[in-house]
Amino acid sequence: MDQRAFWTCTARPMTTPNISNDSGSPSNVPEVVIQRLPLYVRALSQFSDSGNNVISSEQLGRRLQMTPAQIRKDLSYFGRFGKQGRGYNVASLEQRLRSILGLDRAWNTTVIGMGRLGRAVVSYPGFAPEGFNIVAAFDADDDIVGQTISGLDVQSISALSEIVKEKDIKIGIVTVPVEHAQEVIDALVDAGIKSILNYAPLSPKVPDGVTVRGIDPVLSLQSMTYYINE
């Protein structure tokens, strides 16, 4: 029944603090709830692909292996999206959730570290269709700086802050070796970045107000072996 996406590292209490939020959206939504919303979006999008117009919390719950009550409660943090006796309109619920999450716009993103992993990330075709555009690439190595990789010309990390402003980059993706990850993350924070996707195997220190999510398959494997009985 546990439905939780990989590993996140956040410098934030589990419950979002009262950041006063102009757009009238509620301000004490638990972090776990926010992390489940993208799952709802994904499931709804799959449902509408298969031609359904309306879905109940019961059906969604069956799809996502979670209880209908939890789904209704989660949604109730943000408004009343359903119709009693009928359920939710698939397309409009998806649209509402996208809007809540800020997915109804595109986000400029940069990748720092153009080694093996960074190259894989910039050439991964899954980001752009979801509105995450990689618009700059950086590396510390002078041999790599100046190369063009997947249509991006790799720039020196010393230009990071400038380019972040120039290109209105809001999200940093860190693919440098673990030894340099903390300093790169510090540099992103200094450049004003508030959201970081970290592929390096470490728990970085970031100030309050900066969100870091980690991608670490080894960590995932290491917590699964506990449950293997033999």
Add this chain to the structure above:
Amino acid sequence: MDQRAFWTCTARPMTTPNISNDSGSPSNVPEVVIQRLPLYVRALSQFSDSGNNVISSEQLGRRLQMTPAQIRKDLSYFGRFGKQGRGYNVASLEQRLRSILGLDRAWNTTVIGMGRLGRAVVSYPGFAPEGFNIVAAFDADDDIVGQTISGLDVQSISALSEIVKEKDIKIGIVTVPVEHAQEVIDALVDAGIKSILNYAPLSPKVPDGVTVRGIDPVLSLQSMTYYINE
């Protein structure tokens, strides 16, 4: 303060049920605690690299951005590893935690799906040093079956069950396109696999007793944008 690695999907209640556990290890440890243990292992290993012998829960907590009380409580599920007034011996705590997680042995692993992502996974150098050995690779495409990729010869998925037994494979890594992910996961489950690392963007259905952890950078990004203020 939230320290959680990406997305996991587990067919297990948040609190581990009473699976009677021969080796005298406790049987009602919350899942969140299990997910934090690898973070402790990683931090301890970094600490010992920097020449420290002893660490307090306060120091560990500072490193991992979590409270000392939580660390002590987590450890107390498994035993009494510290010395009052001094703290924990870094090396021996790391060893104890590795043993609890089953990381003091190697695990045979297989990757299913030898497209772009699967190739990146089998050539990722981070698994083997942690004891996760990729010993077989599978694909559905006849043009790929028979190729040798990173020293593995790619086999047909129809041979999955047989090879899993033959090579004593305990963990499956799914890198097939999302349309085929559920059927591949079903096949792994049929073959007796209890631990699955899923790179496909879907929440798979698995029976109780099977653990799935998902790796989905898009999902991580989608929950971060909520917090970006503008």
Add this chain to the structure above:
DNA sequence: GTTTGTGAAGGATTTCACAGCA
């Protein structure tokens, strides 16, 4: 009849705070 939205109840997890030991 069906399904939502939601207070209230019930669990689970985190934090507190301090006894006890080195």
Add this chain to the structure above:
DNA sequence: TGCTGTGAAATCCTTCACAAAC
């Protein structure tokens, strides 16, 4: 003195159960 280990308290999250709406 310093720090662990741990019950108790506090907080957070999920589930229940039902009135209201369709």
